[in-house]
Amino acid sequence: MRTRPLKVALLGCGVVGSEVARIMTTHADDLAARIGAPVELAGVAVRRPSKVREGIPAELVTTDATALVKRGDIDVVVEVIGGIEPARSLITTAFEYGASVVSANKALLAQDGAALHAAAEDHDADLYYEAAVAGAIPLIRPLRESLAGDKVNRVLGIVNGTTNFILDKMDSTGAGYQEALDEATALGYAEADPTADVEGFDAAAKAAILAGIAFHTRVRLDDVYREGMTEVTAADFASAKEMGCTIKLLAICERAEDGASVTARVHPAMIPLTHPLASVRGAYNAVFVESDASGQLMFYGPGAGGAPTASAVLGDLVAVCRNRLNGATGPGESAYAALPVSGMGDVVTRYHISLDVADKPGVLAQVATVFAEHGVSIDTVRQQGKDGEASLVVVTHRASDAALSGTVEALRKLDTVRGVASIMRVEGE
Amino acid sequence: MRTRPLKVALLGCGVVGSEVARIMTTHADDLAARIGAPVELAGVAVRRPSKVREGIPAELVTTDATALVKRGDIDVVVEVIGGIEPARSLITTAFEYGASVVSANKALLAQDGAALHAAAEDHDADLYYEAAVAGAIPLIRPLRESLAGDKVNRVLGIVNGTTNFILDKMDSTGAGYQEALDEATALGYAEADPTADVEGFDAAAKAAILAGIAFHTRVRLDDVYREGMTEVTAADFASAKEMGCTIKLLAICERAEDGASVTARVHPAMIPLTHPLASVRGAYNAVFVESDASGQLMFYGPGAGGAPTASAVLGDLVAVCRNRLNGATGPGESAYAALPVSGMGDVVTRYHISLDVADKPGVLAQVATVFAEHGVSIDTVRQQGKDGEASLVVVTHRASDAALSGTVEALRKLDTVRGVASIMRVEGE
Numbered sequence: 001m002r003t004r005p006l007k008v009a010l011l012g013c014g015v016v017g018s019e020v021a022r023i024m025t026t027h028a029d030d031l032a033a034r035i036g037a038p039v040e041l042a043g044v045a046v047r048r049p050s051k052v053r054e055g056i057p058a059e060l061v062t063t064d065a066t067a068l069v070k071r072g073d074i075d076v077v078v079e080v081i082g083g084i085e086p087a088r089s090l091i092t093t094a095f096e097y098g099a100s101v102v103s104a105n106k107a108l109l110a111q112d113g114a115a116l117h118a119a120a121e122d123h124d125a126d127l128y129y130e131a132a133v134a135g136a137i138p139l140i141r142p143l144r145e146s147l148a149g150d151k152v153n154r155v156l157g158i159v160n161g162t163t164n165f166i167l168d169k170m171d172s173t174g175a176g177y178q179e180a181l182d183e184a185t186a187l188g189y190a191e192a193d194p195t196a197d198v199e200g201f202d203a204a205a206k207a208a209i210l211a212g213i214a215f216h217t218r219v220r221l222d223d224v225y226r227e228g229m230t231e232v233t234a235a236d237f238a239s240a241k242e243m244g245c246t247i248k249l250l251a252i253c254e255r256a257e258d259g260a261s262v263t264a265r266v267h268p269a270m271i272p273l274t275h276p277l278a279s280v281r282g283a284y285n286a287v288f289v290e291s292d293a294s295g296q297l298m299f300y301g302p303g304a305g306g307a308p309t310a311s312a313v314l315g316d317l318v319a320v321c322r323n324r325l326n327g328a329t330g331p332g333e334s335a336y337a338a339l340p341v342s343g344m345g346d347v348v349t350r351y352h353i354s355l356d357v358a359d360k361p362g363v364l365a366q367v368a369t370v371f372a373e374h375g376v377s378i379d380t381v382r383q384q385g386k387d388g389e390a391s392l393v394v395v396t397h398r399a400s401d402a403a404l405s406g407t408v409e410a411l412r413k414l415d416t417v418r419g420v421a422s423i424m425r426v427e428g429e
Numbered sequence: 430m431r432t433r434p435l436k437v438a439l440l441g442c443g444v445v446g447s448e449v450a451r452i453m454t455t456h457a458d459d460l461a462a463r464i465g466a467p468v469e470l471a472g473v474a475v476r477r478p479s480k481v482r483e484g485i486p487a488e489l490v491t492t493d494a495t496a497l498v499k500r501g502d503i504d505v506v507v508e509v510i511g512g513i514e515p516a517r518s519l520i521t522t523a524f525e526y527g528a529s530v531v532s533a534n535k536a537l538l539a540q541d542g543a544a545l546h547a548a549a550e551d552h553d554a555d556l557y558y559e560a561a562v563a564g565a566i567p568l569i570r571p572l573r574e575s576l577a578g579d580k581v582n583r584v585l586g587i588v589n590g591t592t593n594f595i596l597d598k599m600d601s602t603g604a605g606y607q608e609a610l611d612e613a614t615a616l617g618y619a620e621a622d623p624t625a626d627v628e629g630f631d632a633a634a635k636a637a638i639l640a641g642i643a644f645h646t647r648v649r650l651d652d653v654y655r656e657g658m659t660e661v662t663a664a665d666f667a668s669a670k671e672m673g674c675t676i677k678l679l680a681i682c683e684r685a686e687d688g689a690s691v692t693a694r695v696h697p698a699m700i701p702l703t704h705p706l707a708s709v710r711g712a713y714n715a716v717f718v719e720s721d722a723s724g725q726l727m728f729y730g731p732g733a734g735g736a737p738t739a740s741a742v743l744g745d746l747v748a749v750c751r752n753r754l755n756g757a758t759g760p761g762e763s764a765y766a767a768l769p770v771s772g773m774g775d776v777v778t779r780y781h782i783s784l785d786v787a788d789k790p791g792v793l794a795q796v797a798t799v800f801a802e803h804g805v806s807i808d809t810v811r812q813q814g815k816d817g818e819a820s821l822v823v824v825t826h827r828a829s830d831a832a833l834s835g836t837v838e839a840l841r842k843l844d845t846v847r848g849v850a851s852i853m854r855v856e857g858e
Binding site: 019023027030031033034130136137138141142145146147148149150151216276279291292293294295296297298299300301302305307308310311312313314315316317318319322323326327328329331334336337 | 448452456459460462463559565566567570571574575576577578579580645705708720721722723724725726727728729730731734736737739740741742743744745746747748751752755756757758760763765766
């Protein structure tokens with residue numbers, strides 16, 4: 001074994017960073033044996049130097065992250081600050097100064113992955129980020145390496161623990177969105193400002209990353225259709241139950257049936273209770289990957305939290321250190337397929353639509369005609385009427401989002417349709 | 430991209446090999462883009478050259494596997510022959526002649542993994558074998574790389590599709606073992622001689638491989654306790670149902686609670702219906718991995734079959750080719766921890782025991798005394814009596830296998846105990 005240690009600069013020492021530092025210290029011998037050389041925590045960049053950090057020698061702590069990265073003797077920079085800046089500049093500087101980078105930064109990778117990969121390649125360095133998607137669950141590496149000889153057609157998953165906790169709570173207790181969110185906040189599953197989670201921004205970033213790797217195509221954050229889950233109601237869960245379904249916030253990356261384009265989207269959807277994703281509880285994550293040869297694979301585990309995310313970071317750290325000792329780099333960006341990324345209109349799926357309608361004869365015929373005119377085939381219709389009010393619940397066969405949107409627009413214009421109570425996609429069938 | 434192709438020798442062209450050859454041909458452009466150089470199928474060694482193999486040019490086919498491996502221009506040997514010989518000699522020769530090896534051979538890896546890894550290392554070559562365990566499911570790579578910075582404590586899984594199909598059939602239809610086996614055979618899920626599957630040899634080989642990687646310790650096939658599932662009866666399933674359980678053939682690799690030793694075992698066990706492994710149907714495989722930092726991860730997918738296994742082989746092929754272009758090798762054997770492998774007596778778990786007893790007062794007291802004398806704590810007891818015959822069903826708290834064996838031996842000596850109808854471990858709680 002090499003005795004000269006590999007030097008690691010840790011940027012950020014919050015929930016994840018402090019776990020990374022802790023494990024690097026307590027498991028130093030194991031890491032050295034697995035890498036083939038000791039790893040040394042050479043510096044820790046923080047915002048608040050006064051905070052006591054157990055197990056981290058005070059002399060390693062600095063507020064000057066840039067100077068740490070520019071020291072020139074750093075082998076690997078571990079970035080667990082999050083957000084776009086200063087993380088982006090620090091990572092770019094790290095490459096310029098000869099270091100490889102391990103990051104957990106989904107927002108940055110989704111936005112600037114291509115540029116960062118190019119910078120890594122220019123400097124013969126590695127950029128690894130298993131922790132950016134689905135916490136401890138090995139997903140980036142299996143997609144990028146294990147399935148490198150296969151053709152991935154679909155990635156479908158629960159990649160945000162906060163929203164899954166909220167939806168699971170709504171499902172199991174009948175609570176409304178706000179009540180479930182309050183509980184998630186109280187228990188620390190939701191942040192004070194939950195926007196990034198509940199509006200689907202976090203999941204959309206992960207979808208962009210996963211789609212890019214799965215389809216060997218650059219998928220930008222803007223390419224991902226995004227719909228949050230703040231509008232999901234207890235009534236939606238009741239409708240879902242009637243269909244033998246539950247509701248999950250899903251990230252879905254798909255190759256079109258003709259293989260010529262791909263889509264990526266995040267939205268709440270009904271999925272059958274018999275689907276394995278339906279039983280993913282609490283803050284857990286799970287991702288289905290469907291490929292030509294492998295068939296359906298599922299990956300399940302804790303999608304967030306300090307220790308699980310640190311596990312993913314350290315796995316990458318070991319890999320990057322091994323590469324460095326080998327004088328080699330691991331697989332970089334693979335975007336050779338360069339498939340066009342289609343918009344939501346081209347997505348084909350099934351829909352569950354609840355309409356408030358007048359309770360009089362002929363309404364169903366009118367509604368059915370509108371669906372037919374837009375080429376959307378109806379699977380089932382259920383009519384419920386009372387006191388002159390009635391509701392129609394329509395479940396469609398597979399149709400394009402564009403056709404469904406046109407249908408809904410036309411339905412809204414019907415005198416007999418008083419309102420569209422909800423539209424929800426049905427996935428996983 | 431490099432234009433000179435990497436040359437691949439394929440040893441074996443059965444269900445898996447023909448899929449590997451097919452995908453190498455139909456997806457040649459994708460593989461080249463992902464590797465950074467074209468890969469060329471340089472030769473295919475088969476036993477029966479007369480068999481027509483669609484898509485494989487006749488001039489590539491040979492019966493002389495040794496000559497193919499010794500050609501001197503082969504970059505990667507893909508071994509999908511199975512069995513110990515001639516696979517072992519061919520792999521060893523491949524290393525001597527400068528090639529890296531991708532293998533799907535669980536029996537060989539479990540028996541001679543250490544020697545083969547050493548041979549690979551001696552010749553600066555790679556030995557990859559994702560396909561040897563759980564077909565298409567990425568498991569070796571996540572354990573070896575993604576969890577390289579974590580401490581794995583337990584691997585618990587269904588790693589044999591044939592037996593899972595049979596047990597699932599028994600569970601869902603009430604069929605007996607033979608009837609379910611006959612159906613599995615008719616459907617092609619079981620081989621004409623099902624011994625390797627139903628007696629647990631196949632699963633034991635996989636357990637040895639998984640334990641070795643998970644614990645960074647050499648675990649030989651002989652170290653794995655093995656019990657097949659041919660004795661599982663419809664009555665066992667009825668007992669399991671009463672406990673809210675089902676029965677699965679499990680491979681379990683565990684670190685002892687004090688961390689100082691490890692065990693590996695394969696046997697049928699009851700697991701709660703609420704455990705995710707309980708809902709693994711048909712010939713699917715699923716493996717739980719529990720680690721210090723990552724918590725519980727699950728990997729699920731098709732555990733066998735030509736295309737899924739080929740997916741795993743090709744993922745390895747891409748990785749090995751990339752390493753070759755990089756002039757590097759991937760992670761080799763990691764056995765530095767060298768933990769002692771304990772026997773079954775040291776395994777601690779719960780037990781479900783059915784006793785046929787005399788239907789008279791005092792029997793329960795006698796039986797309970799025997800358990801107490803051996804330090805095995807009873808969780809629940811259920812007594813059923815009719816016509817002078819009675820049964821006692823005892824479920825224990827966690828106890829060592831040695832203590833349980835001692836208890837059962839003593840129970841058999843009691844006059845009031847007419848027989849021990851079944852003993853089954855209870856896992857996954």
